[in-house]
Amino acid sequence: MTTDQNCTSSRQCLCSETAPAPFVLVIFGASGDLTYRKLIPSLFNLFQRDLLPDKFSIVGCARTVMDDKAFRKLVSDSIREKFKNIPSKMIEVFCEGVFYTHGNYDSDETYSALSSKISDVESRHSGFAGRIFYLSVPSTIYSEIVRKLASSGLSPEPSEGQPYRRVIIEKPFGRDLQSSRQLEKELKEHLLERQIYRIDHYLGKDTVQNILMLRFANMIFEPLWNNKYIDNVQITVAESIGIEHRAGYFDKSGLLRDMFQNHMLEMLSLVAMEPPSSFDADRVRDEKLKLLSSIKAWEPDKISTEFVRAQYREAIVDGNKQQSYTEEDAVPKDSKTETFVAARLFINNWRWNGVPFYLRAGKRLRRRVSEIAVTFKNIPHSIFKPLMPEDIHQNTLVLNVQPEEGFALSIQAKKPGGKLCMGDLPMHFSYRDFFQGEPPDAYERLLLDCMLGDSTLFIRNDTIDISWTLLTPILERWAEDPSIPLASYPCGSWGPLEADAMIGKDGRKWRAP
Numbered sequence: 001m002t003t004d005q006n007c008t009s010s011r012q013c014l015c016s017e018t019a020p021a022p023f024v025l026v027i028f029g030a031s032g033d034l035t036y037r038k039l040i041p042s043l044f045n046l047f048q049r050d051l052l053p054d055k056f057s058i059v060g061c062a063r064t065v066m067d068d069k070a071f072r073k074l075v076s077d078s079i080r081e082k083f084k085n086i087p088s089k090m091i092e093v094f095c096e097g098v099f100y101t102h103g104n105y106d107s108d109e110t111y112s113a114l115s116s117k118i119s120d121v122e123s124r125h126s127g128f129a130g131r132i133f134y135l136s137v138p139s140t141i142y143s144e145i146v147r148k149l150a151s152s153g154l155s156p157e158p159s160e161g162q163p164y165r166r167v168i169i170e171k172p173f174g175r176d177l178q179s180s181r182q183l184e185k186e187l188k189e190h191l192l193e194r195q196i197y198r199i200d201h202y203l204g205k206d207t208v209q210n211i212l213m214l215r216f217a218n219m220i221f222e223p224l225w226n227n228k229y230i231d232n233v234q235i236t237v238a239e240s241i242g243i244e245h246r247a248g249y250f251d252k253s254g255l256l257r258d259m260f261q262n263h264m265l266e267m268l269s270l271v272a273m274e275p276p277s278s279f280d281a282d283r284v285r286d287e288k289l290k291l292l293s294s295i296k297a298w299e300p301d302k303i304s305t306e307f308v309r310a311q312y313r314e315a316i317v318d319g320n321k322q323q324s325y326t327e328e329d330a331v332p333k334d335s336k337t338e339t340f341v342a343a344r345l346f347i348n349n350w351r352w353n354g355v356p357f358y359l360r361a362g363k364r365l366r367r368r369v370s371e372i373a374v375t376f377k378n379i380p381h382s383i384f385k386p387l388m389p390e391d392i393h394q395n396t397l398v399l400n401v402q403p404e405e406g407f408a409l410s411i412q413a414k415k416p417g418g419k420l421c422m423g424d425l426p427m428h429f430s431y432r433d434f435f436q437g438e439p440p441d442a443y444e445r446l447l448l449d450c451m452l453g454d455s456t457l458f459i460r461n462d463t464i465d466i467s468w469t470l471l472t473p474i475l476e477r478w479a480e481d482p483s484i485p486l487a488s489y490p491c492g493s494w495g496p497l498e499a500d501a502m503i504g505k506d507g508r509k510w511r512a513p
């Protein structure tokens with residue numbers, strides 16, 4: 001158990017984290033990018049922080065032929081790449097719990113080999129342990145793996161009081177409403193809802209969780225959190241990188257599927273939902289569902305004005321040429337896949353009626369930044385004549401999700417100088433500066449929560465269904481109507497002029513993050 005002395009609770013410290021019970025974590029797709037870059041470093045950091053039980057095992061499984069020794073080498077390379085100056089002995093001890101088995105995901109032999117590997121490692125735990133199956137593979141093979149896990153007896157939950165069996169899946173959860181419902185049907189044939197942990201790694205970030213703390217553990221914001229005081233909300237998820245090695249996946253998917261269905265709507269629901277009655281998985285997820293169900297659906301003839309889609313084009317950025325999307329390796333020259341989307345939406349409820357929410361996300365933008373900016377209304381009357389209310393800057397609260405985690409509140413204050421000399425006073429809180437270090441990686445939080453059986457930060461199927469219900473008509477309209485324009489923007493910019501025009505029609509501007 002670890003305890004954080006920074007706890008502000010006057011009654012008791014609630015910062016302690018408890019190590020879970022013994023478990024076996026099977027990672028399908030263990031030869032892949034996500035395992036190497038995120039899962040292994042996160043598991044190791046939990047181990048370093050004493051948040052893994054004494055008895056735990058990690059079993060990699062993929063088609064790539066490797067033995068335990070070769071996989072342990074890969075694991076230790078991943079750890080060394082992420083963390084500097086880790087004593088070799090510590091990595092060795094961690095690797096004692098690491099194993100590997102290979103085979104095709106659709107072959108019975110793979111699952112019998114996996115089953116005997118699990119029995120071997122479970123004997124280290126003196127019998128039963130909880131089992132987590134992490135599907136770190138392309139989503140097209142989720143159903144196959146889940147079917148085989150069930151038929152081989154690995155995933156069905158044993159009787160009451162026996163250790164759990166859980167399955168973690170990664171986005172994409174389908175590619176439209178129909179395919180997500182099909183995936184769900186196939187998962188539910190073999191698993192109970194409580195066994196399924198759907199990850200959106202944004203929810204594992206401390207700053208995203210902080211949205212709830214900021215709103216519901218303080219008195220000062222919530223009374224203002226409505227259409228009487230808030231002018232608009234902007235959510236930006238900008239990446240400076242392009243599609244890297246993911247052309248095959250991205251060109252079939254596009255930005256709307258890749259970012260809006262999950263991260264963007266998840267952040268929107270946290271910032272706009274009603275207070276849940278408790279910080280309990282189902283109470284929080286009930287409120288998220290209610291919020292998403294209140295988003296006003298876009299009328300078909302408004303889609304081309306309420307959504308701007310665009311693709312990046314060649315530009316010189318910081319002295320280096322960055323090529324157009326259609327020049328990227330493995331992208332068809334005539335691809336119409338969008339790499340940027342901006343949208344405007346409204347929420348049909350008492351709190352938010354009339355407040356526009358502007359969402360934008362894209363690749364090859366000026367810099368990597370994810371933020372939620374809440375802009376308050378102008379003051380109703382100015383006593384500082386000749387300044388008019390619209391001359392005085394609106395207050396803005398910006399929740400910085402990445403890369404700088406924290407938040408900033410801008411207020412108006414007197415500046416040294418003339419009687420009416422006034423300016424923005426930024427009040428800035430940075431996680432790194434205040435807590436003297438980086439917050440843990442989102443995957444650490446989520447892996448630990450899954451081991452502990454806490455699904456608050458995982459996505460329930462009904463919210464996925466409602467988000468696809470909202471977005472599928474947009475995707476269909478884009479696919480059916482070639483006259484809907486695909487704008488372009490130079491690499492290294494903040495997006496196309498059409499996105500500026502969209503928000504400009506409302507007399508507003510995108511924030512420059």
Ligand SMILES: NC(=O)c1ccc[n+]([C@@H]2O[C@H](COP(=O)([O-])OP(=O)(O)OC[C@H]3O[C@@H](n4cnc5c(N)ncnc54)[C@H](OP(=O)(O)O)[C@@H]3O)[C@@H](O)[C@H]2O)c1
Pocket residue numbers: 028029030031032033034035062063064105135136137138139141170171172
């Ligand atoms: N990487 C990220 O940052 C990230 C972020 C968000 C979500 N995700 C999701 O997480 C999952 C894993 O991501 P990843 O980047 O690690 O994927 P990946 O590297 O493309 O694939 C993981 C492993 O799956 C196996 N695989 C790949 N293509 C396959 C195919 N067509 N059929 C069967 N097996 C195949 C490969 O292992 P073998 O050939 O050895 O079997 C590969 O090493 C995906 O669903 C992805 O969408 C990833």
